[in-house]
Each structure stands twice: as C-alpha cells, then as structure tokens.
Amino acid sequence: MRFVRGLIILAIGVGVGFAAGSAVKTADRVIGGVRDITASLRAITPSRVAEPPPPPVVDDPNARWRHVQTVAGRASTSSDGFVLRGGPVRLSYSITGPGLITAWVLPEGTTINDATSLPELIAVREGKDTVRFRKPGGRYYVHVVGGGADWRLIVEEYR
Numbered sequence: 290m291r292f293v294r295g296l297i298i299l300a301i302g303v304g305v306g307f308a309a310g311s312a313v314k315t316a317d318r319v320i321g322g323v324r325d326i327t328a329s330l331r332a333i334t335p336s337r338v339a340e341p342p343p344p345p346v347v348d349d350p351n352a353r354w355r356h357v358q359t360v361a362g363r364a365s366t367s368s369d370g371f372v373l374r375g376g377p378v379r380l381s382y383s384i385t386g387p388g389l390i391t392a393w394v395l396p397e398g399t400t401i402n403d404a405t406s407l408p409e410l411i412a413v414r415e416g417k418d419t420v421r422f423r424k425p426g427g428r429y430y431v432h433v434v435g436g437g438a439d440w441r442l443i444v445e446e447y448r
Contacts, residue, residue, distance in 0.1 A: 354379065354445045360431050361441040368431040370397045374448055375426035380409055381443045383417035388437025394444070397428040410442075 357378075360368040373394075384390060392410040393401060410420055415438065431442060 352448055354447050356443065357446050358431060358444040359442070360433060361439075362433070362435060363439050364436070365434045367433070370428050370430045371444065373424050373426060373429055373446055375424070377421060377447045378424055379419050379421045379445050379447075381417070381419045381445070382410060382412060382440065384412055384415050384438045384440045386415060386438040388435065388440075389413045390433055390435040390438070390440045392431055392433045392442060394422075394424060394429050395432055397430055401432050401434075412440075 357373065358368050358371040360366065378394070380392065380394070382390070382392070390410065390412050391408045393404055393408045395401070395404060409422055412418070431444060433440070433442065
C-alpha cells in the first residue's frame with residue numbers, strides 16, 4: 290500500500306511541477322511519465338478497470354441517476370459531506386487545461402491518510418469522462434488533489 294501511495298504522491302508532484310510552467314518538451318515527458326504511473330496503478334487493480342456494472346434492477350420505476358454533490362476548482366480541496374445509500378455511484382468529471390486531478394470518495398470523519406484504497410479517479414489530461422463504482426451506504430465527502438487545471442466533478446447515485 291505504501292508503494293501505491295508513493296506512486297500517487299509522485300504523480301501529484303509531477304502534475305504540480307507541470308502546472309508550474311515547465312517547457313513543452315519537458316511537459317511531454319511528464320505527461321508520458323504520469324500515463325505510465327496511471328497504467329501501472331490500473332495494472333495492479335484490475336477490478337477497477339473492469340466494465341462498470343449496469344444499474345441494478347430496481348422495482349421502483351422512478352429509480353434513476355440522482356445528483357448528490359458537485360465540486361469544482363483549480364487546486365486541491367474537499368467537498369461538503371453527502372449521503373450515499375449503497376447504490377451504484379458515478380463520478381463525472383471535466384478538466385480544462387493541462388494538469389491532473391486525483392479524487393477519493395471518503396467516509397466522513399476520515400482523512401486522505403486513512404484511505405485504504407486507490408482513488409476513485411486519476412485523470413491526467415484535458416477532457417471529460419465518467420467512472421463508476423460502489424460504496425456502502427453512509428456519509429461521505431470528495432477529496433480532490435488537483436494541480437494546474439480547472440476541474441469539475443459531479444457525484445450521482447442510482448436510486
């Protein structure tokens with residue numbers, strides 16, 4: 290676990306260095322290095338890169354993806370707390386400009402130092418996408434480590 294955290298800290302440090310205004314040539318090497326780190330992390334967590342599960346079959350005809358939390362910024366931050374009920378969760382994100390973000394969905398009352406899993410999101414380039422995962426019901430918050438880019442995260446739960 291310390292090795293994985295070391296890789297994440299390295300990726301964050303590389304992203305912050307990139308955000309500080311490195312030359313284009315250096316930036317290309319940095320992005321390549323971050324991609325290698327991200328690929329390594331995904332290689333050791335195959336369950337994280339598997340196809341997301343479809344929404345559960347629910348008897349409630351009104352079940353749909355419901356907005357839970359939005360958080361945006363340019364630097365590292367934590368969101369306000371929110372409640373998840375134990376259904377599938379999706380985290381949609383967009384990044385504008387060069388940089389990277391790493392995001393965890395953590396139980397309230399814990400810190401990033403208490404994290405026992407990889408982040409829900411590691412994004413290393415401009416664009417937008419969605420990741421899906423599950424969390425047991427409870428109170429959570431989003432902790433984002435960002436560097437160099439404007440970003441926006443939207444948390445939704447299928448209920």
